[in-house]
Amino acid sequence: MNWNWFYRMGSPRWFYESTSRWLPWLAALTFVLLAGGLVWGLAFAPQDAKQGNSFRIIYLHVPASFLALAGYFLMATAGAIGLIWKMKLSYMVMKCAAPLGAVLTFLALFTGAVWGKPTWGSYWVWDARVTSMLILLFLYLGVLALQYAFDSKDVGNKASAILALVGTVNIPIIYKSVDWWFTLHQPATIRFTEAPSMHPDMFQPLLVMILGFYCFYAVALILSVRVEILARERKTSWVRERVKQATQNTLGAGL
Amino acid sequence: MNFQFDNVSHMLNMDGHGAYVWTAVVVTVLLMTWLIINPLLQGRNVFKEIAREVSREQLRQDAVKEGT
Numbered sequence: 431m432n433w434n435w436f437y438r439m440g441s442p443r444w445f446y447e448s449t450s451r452w453l454p455w456l457a458a459l460t461f462v463l464l465a466g467g468l469v470w471g472l473a474f475a476p477q478d479a480k481q482g483n484s485f486r487i488i489y490l491h492v493p494a495s496f497l498a499l500a501g502y503f504l505m506a507t508a509g510a511i512g513l514i515w516k517m518k519l520s521y522m523v524m525k526c527a528a529p530l531g532a533v534l535t536f537l538a539l540f541t542g543a544v545w546g547k548p549t550w551g552s553y554w555v556w557d558a559r560v561t562s563m564l565i566l567l568f569l570y571l572g573v574l575a576l577q578y579a580f581d582s583k584d585v586g587n588k589a590s591a592i593l594a595l596v597g598t599v600n601i602p603i604i605y606k607s608v609d610w611w612f613t614l615h616q617p618a619t620i621r622f623t624e625a626p627s628m629h630p631d632m633f634q635p636l637l638v639m640i641l642g643f644y645c646f647y648a649v650a651l652i653l654s655v656r657v658e659i660l661a662r663e664r665k666t667s668w669v670r671e672r673v674k675q676a677t678q679n680t681l682g683a684g685l
Numbered sequence: 686m687n688f689q690f691d692n693v694s695h696m697l698n699m700d701g702h703g704a705y706v707w708t709a710v711v712v713t714v715l716l717m718t719w720l721i722i723n724p725l726l727q728g729r730n731v732f733k734e735i736a737r738e739v740s741r742e743q744l745r746q747d748a749v750k751e752g753t
Contacts, residue, residue, distance in 0.1 A: 474687065482701075486699070487705065650720045656724070656728060664731070676736075
């Protein structure tokens with residue numbers, strides 16, 4: 431089997447140059463999906479019969495939670511690839527995925543809290559789903575902090591990769607928490623194995639929002655990986671060449 | 686697919702749930718914007734730093750050439 435594609439994918443230069451080409455298009459698509467989905471969900475989806483308008487928070491809460499979990503998988507996988515193949519780019523992805531995932535997990539918890547107040551009567555409950563999400567937030571922060579806890583960058587990368595891998599145990603627990611324990615949190619709206627428990631008029635904007643959040647995640651992650659690449663590869667000739675060209679262009683525009 | 690509210694103030698109020706819904710929306714939009722703006726600003730700073738290094742080296746090389 432030809433493994434060239436795999437090694438090429440591990441090249442920071444290849445990553446930087448190929449994302450330069452299609453990132454603007456992905457960003458535009460993300461904006462259209464998120465803006466469209468949000469207006470659709472907030473203003474045009476029908477009201478929920480039991481929860482009234484407070485249910486509209488679902489259009490932020492569910493996508494943010496989805497990406498908080500998917501992002502953790504991505505971060506742990508990147509960490510594993512870094513541990514096994516010692517790929518620089520892979521560790522960069524892991525490092526950038528940690529703060530991004532932490533913010534999304536915070537958003538899932540925050541939107542859940544403001545949804546909980548009108549629905550459950552309380553901003554916070556120590557329920558299985560909510561508590562396991564809080565643990566996910568701490569795992570993200572742990573991976574983030576471990577990066578900087580060692581003098582050697584290499585040791586920091588390895589330590590956070592191992593923590594990320596151990597923490598994946600939490601993902602199926604979060605996913606299944608609403609079925610395993612008697613919880614206040616409502617069961618999943620979307621399942622892989624069954625039809626969604628939602629009317630299509632409510633479900634379609636949610637699907638658009640989830641797709642939009644996936645694209646947003648990709649854009650935000652790629653943007654910060656690119657910064658990381660520039661900073662770490664600053665001595666290489668290809669980065670210098672790029673910077674030279676860019677400064678000449680701005681100088682030319684200024685003159 | 687119909688607009689679900691009578692007017693803008695009805696949409697803001699959302700039958701008493703407006704405060705919750707709009708708080709969630711505002712916080713989400715702010716944080717997501719920050720996730721995009723922050724790497725862009727950082728990237729610009731790194732770019733400028735490298736540009737300074739490059740021009741400093743260029744000056745040094747020119748000085749060496751003139752010296753010989």
